[in-house]
Amino acid sequence: MTGTAMRHRIPDQPAGRFSEAWRFCVGTGRIELALRRDYQDSLALLQREIGFRYIRGHGLLSDGMGVHRPYEWEGARHVHHSFTYVDQVVDAYLELGIRPFLELGFMPGELASGDQTVFWWRGNVTPPRSHKEWAGLVRATLTHLVDRYGIDEVRTWPIEVWNEPNLKAFWQDADESAYHRLYEVTAQAVKEVDASLQVGGPAISPGSDEWMVRFAEFAEQREVPVDFVSRHAYTSGPTQQVPFGVHQTLAPAGRLLEQFATPRRQLQGTRFADVPVHITEFNSSYRPDNPIHDTAFHAAYLAPVLAAGGDLVDSFSYWTFSDMFEEVGPPTALFHGGFGLLTHRQVKKPTYHLYAFMARMGQELLARGDDHLVTRHADGRITVLAWAPVDPTGETAGPDRHTLRLSVPVGTRPRGEAFVRRSTVDEEHGNAYTAWRHMGSPRSPRLEQLDVLHEAAEPGRRHLRVPVEGGRADLDLTLARHEVTLVEVTPLDDETPSWWDERRLLGREEPR
Template sequence: MKPLSDSWRHCVGTGRINLALRSDYRESLALVRRDIGFRHIRGHGLLSDDMGVHRKSAVDGGVRYSFTYLDQVFDTYLELGIRPFVELGFMPTALASGEDTVFWWKGNITPPRDHAEWAALVRAVLLHLVDRYGVDEVRTWPVEVWNEPNLVNFWKDADQDAYFRLYETTARAVKDVDAGLQVGGPALSPGADDWWAPFADFVSRRDVPVDFVSRHAYASGPAQQIPFGTYQTLDAPHALLDQFDAPRKHLAGTRLAGLPVHITEFNTSYRPDNPIHDTAYNAAYLAPVLVGGLDLADSYSYWTFCDVFEEDNVPTSVFHGGFGLLTHRQVPKPTYHLYAFLARMGAWVLARGDDHLVCVDGDGRVTVLAWQPVGGTDGPDAGERHEVRVSFALRGPRAFVRRERVNEHDGNAFAAWRELGRPASPDTRTFDVLRDCARPAVEHRSVAVEAGRVELRLSLARHEVTFVEVLPVRPQEHTGLDDRRLLGASDDRLVAEHER
């Protein structure tokens, strides 16, 4: 048996990190830490103006570094038990070479007008983090240089040479602080695999530090926009796994072969207003991706943990197609439960299939994650039912089987929200109703262990993800108890249970 890797929860994405100053954000992060246990968190905007790190005096032009907000954000992360995955960007306005920006909050995407001043900023930030949190701690925080420089949206003219220069300046500045700090990139978007060879050649020729490589993965087609929303086509799930595997394939035979691979963003759609993110379909689609990715990358970071996120301005409705596993005010979406189920799986992998994962713990507890396969836009329509059969060894005469399910109806707050008339800004009572409806449906039963094995026949509803926990039963004697004497206990099942 192989241990179940936790690469699936090594990192999770977030809206720009300034949002960590908000209570809704912090409450949501505490919930995902409790239920899922992500190890690191990555987001844009560490050096953008709203964090106030790089300050220039209007009096004499002198530069001062302010860590007021940065300390509050990183203190919050560490207090909640999650470590930063540091993305260096975007460009502070006072250091920028141009005025091009991205997003509603205007992250500057131009190169530094002075690379020496940029290097000084990077060194100052890392030195402060080392002084505040200790070098051994900060060495566990990967430092990524920029975000998707292959796109004109994120890097002026998608200038490859300019990015390589930025990468070299930044990587050397990081290592100036401490050689043990991890630095990497280039955080490429899908469709940019032609950057791998030039990047590997550049860092090899110039002996530039690279401790890991990073890429993003999305499976959606061109945006079909409607007012305050977007629809897109969707490739089959294996398209995401192919993207997870791309860095290793393209870097084989280069100096970068064998380095850790971090998929620092992934999801079905790259749009923050695509309703697919809110659905049970999204969970069923991503189930084989989370399981299949275990063999392909050192981490793959879901984008994002909650809907406190403002790339396209402030959301206009509680359900709006946001990236988050949680809506505002901590309403879990079906994909949240997929992650929470996986977090409760056993430590060792017993079996894997196209529609299931079976694990076991040292105490004999067996867990099953099962899902209805879906195929994207061009795949066949999912049926109303999907049958999954699993069989495994278990000690003892009987087993207790507990099952939780999430589908188009059960554990689906998005479905309940639609039935409630799609309230854009629910009141407190309606939020309570939505959270209640977001709870997975639960059932339990006792089954016989036959010839040392348990066989489960699981019937899954449309777009269902289900979690099953099987515990060996060790009966204890309770002298004098007779369930047949309970009022209403004439049921043959109760009598049979007593006689066993």
């Protein structure tokens, strides 16, 4: 049903500058994957249409990158540090206009104190058997990066110590004191390379919020450098296993914003109260095989988070940009519930379009509501992001129609017309997942099927004129279920010749 809606009068004067915390960083599968063609093709598309600033992933120091290379010579142990793959990865990132958000981990096998690993690709998650050798590895890596890319460049790269040490799967026994020791040794090694390099942590997962409090207490007591703090945010419940996938309940998307706000609240009254807060991973589900990630529902679910998250943190990094991701093994089908904004072969998902729409928003924030975000560009264009409400419980499909009525300021002319461009993603438009399901869910689509999916992944588009009265235009938007829409309103200078008459297109005589 379509409900009635009051008209929202959007103010002429901006409420402030719209934060770009939503695109400060994006996540990736282990960075070794950046050596692959499909990965680089996907990242190039992402950067052309969205333009993230930083990229963060696991595995910089894992064995697959081949950095830590110990050897025996003349009866003594030595360590050679090799940066062949690191250079190729970072070069590729910088060429595509994105910088690394360095996560230091996991433990090289020859330096590890144990054999516990995580993921299909077996990242070692045990403490170093020699903190001195670990510090040497950190110093050597950062010294090399400074030598290759320059200190002014590397100073802009945040350096995060480990990943989710509060979980036993990611840090042996979730040993807090062992993590504090690792952090202290690592931070000191970073600062020995250059005191202005940015180091931080503890990169905790949801559910162990007191870790942040104790981390701050430890760092204060030991006078350990902390230039930023980081944590992760997810809203999914326990897993319900199916072959090669899971289903999970979801909390309302507002819970993500609550998690974003937690570090600032916890750090009040400490010397870290004003340091940057980075959410270095966020999503609905924490699983890379949950089909919810592929849906239009997901885009509408996350829209209010992207609209408001920048009020709470300095960055919040979507996990991840591509389905080139192998934590539970290589994907078993093109659509498999992967984290990515893009599938393999660069098929865009609805949530990709949410980000692409955000990239077309203006710099001035005019208004924000439960179902809309309105901004203005420097040239006077108005951009409206609107989304239909969703039911995260799954008990209902959500409303089949949602009405939004806006009155927006358009230029300085009291009367005239405006050009409106509307781009839409919903269950049928900009939704390759729906097309893939209709074609029988082919696990490895043929080339002609991929062409159909790329076509189906493009948003629906409409163009029209609306009248401007009193310097304002009225927009009456009806959104379908799970729709996210971008409306761009531009003042119109009509250059139609005086002799033009649509009624004469078929050669009829001039009307009397």
